[in-house]
Amino acid sequence: MIRRVLAARALRAFADGFIAVLLPAYLLALGLGQLEVGFISTATLFGSALATLAVGRWGHRFSIRRLLLGTSLLMAATGLAFAGLSSLWPLLIVAFVGTLNPSSGDVSVFLPLDHTLLAAAAPADARTSVFARYSFAGSLFGAIGALAAAVPEWLAARGALSMPEALRAMFVLYGAVGVAVWALYLRLPDARVEETKPAAPLGPSRGIVWRLAGLFSVDSFAGGLVVNSLLALWLFERFGMSLTAAGAFFFWTGLLSAASQLAAPRIARRIGLVNTMVFTHIPANLCLIGAALAPTLELAVGLLLARSALSQMDVPARSAFVMTVVTPEERPAAASFTAVPRSLASALSPSLTGAMFAAGAMAAPLVICGVLKTAYDLALFAAFRRAEPRA
Numbered sequence: 001m002i003r004r005v006l007a008a009r010a011l012r013a014f015a016d017g018f019i020a021v022l023l024p025a026y027l028l029a030l031g032l033g034q035l036e037v038g039f040i041s042t043a044t045l046f047g048s049a050l051a052t053l054a055v056g057r058w059g060h061r062f063s064i065r066r067l068l069l070g071t072s073l074l075m076a077a078t079g080l081a082f083a084g085l086s087s088l089w090p091l092l093i094v095a096f097v098g099t100l101n102p103s104s105g106d107v108s109v110f111l112p113l114d115h116t117l118l119a120a121a122a123p124a125d126a127r128t129s130v131f132a133r134y135s136f137a138g139s140l141f142g143a144i145g146a147l148a149a150a151v152p153e154w155l156a157a158r159g160a161l162s163m164p165e166a167l168r169a170m171f172v173l174y175g176a177v178g179v180a181v182w183a184l185y186l187r188l189p190d191a192r193v194e195e196t197k198p199a200a201p202l203g204p205s206r207g208i209v210w211r212l213a214g215l216f217s218v219d220s221f222a223g224g225l226v227v228n229s230l231l232a233l234w235l236f237e238r239f240g241m242s243l244t245a246a247g248a249f250f251f252w253t254g255l256l257s258a259a260s261q262l263a264a265p266r267i268a269r270r271i272g273l274v275n276t277m278v279f280t281h282i283p284a285n286l287c288l289i290g291a292a293l294a295p296t297l298e299l300a301v302g303l304l305l306a307r308s309a310l311s312q313m314d315v316p317a318r319s320a321f322v323m324t325v326v327t328p329e330e331r332p333a334a335a336s337f338t339a340v341p342r343s344l345a346s347a348l349s350p351s352l353t354g355a356m357f358a359a360g361a362m363a364a365p366l367v368i369c370g371v372l373k374t375a376y377d378l379a380l381f382a383a384f385r386r387a388e389p390r391a
Helices: 002-029 035-061 064-084 089-096 111-121 126-159 163-185 206-224 226-240 243-271 273-279 281-292 297-311 312-324 326-345 349-358 366-382
Strands: none
Touching: 002 035, 002 064, 002 111, 002 126, 002 163, 002 226, 002 243, 002 366, 035 064, 035 089, 035 226, 035 326, 035 349, 064 089, 064 111, 064 163, 089 163, 111 126, 111 312, 111 326, 126 163, 126 243, 126 312, 163 206, 206 326, 206 349, 206 366, 226 243, 226 349, 226 366, 243 273, 243 297, 243 312, 273 281, 273 312, 273 366, 281 366, 312 326, 349 366
């Protein structure tokens, strides 16, 4: 079962990888502006947050397999709808209802469902490693997907398709990946999230879960300012980077993130989960601030690559930490209620970034993101450095 979940994560990450780079280029090609790119990014994250919250509140009533199959079909429909629409309001509605992901991580309803399956299937002493493999698969295949962002320019240069047609074809490919993911989940066992269907999804760990959710909301809001689609837009507008170059850049950032996540379990065993989350994150934030102020593309790219080597190292540690400080019965709800801020709080930020870009304040979102994330790291360390595991 673990291999099937990891394979589905890899496929989704591949699709997310090229969509995150192509989304701003596609919207600009449709005649929309920087502000509209921010609005659509907000709609995608806000819709994902509400769907994730619904899974946390009512998901224990349903089969995980059924939820995953339904979401996979929604992914297929999202790609086809984006390929066939060109007006702002229809695109906003599809972005809100669908599964499109403008960020580098998995912010969709797939995440808490996958985490629940992995936590149940993995032994306690291997849980961090399993979550690291899950994150590694996402980063690696997201990087490969980013390289695929060069395909529209390649097709247009050879006259096979016009640039708008080539961009639309990539959204059709996104839909096809949704069908492939559906086929993988089809063979999962038909088990429910919680066989006992507890009346309250969260019990004795309610306090710690909500404290974590509050802190994660700060990190999420900050991260939403520079989701991959907006970072790609920043590179397009600030330095005139091409789609092919942007795809190569996000390929290398994805590879560095993947490599760092493989190192995370070893570091966590030596210094602890919380220390791993905090002391790898702060230097990454400083690199982001430096990139925002860099005068040349080369310096900015160098600092962003250094950030990528560190900024995602906390992902497997954070997932394992959440599963560790709650009881086994609370894991599905804890996964959802801590994942919600990562999309709900961040849903507000892309619109703010779009507004700042439209106003000419190109560096502001990156600087604000770095400052807020550093504040989150320090608060997390102060609150949870002595937290005791429950499972």
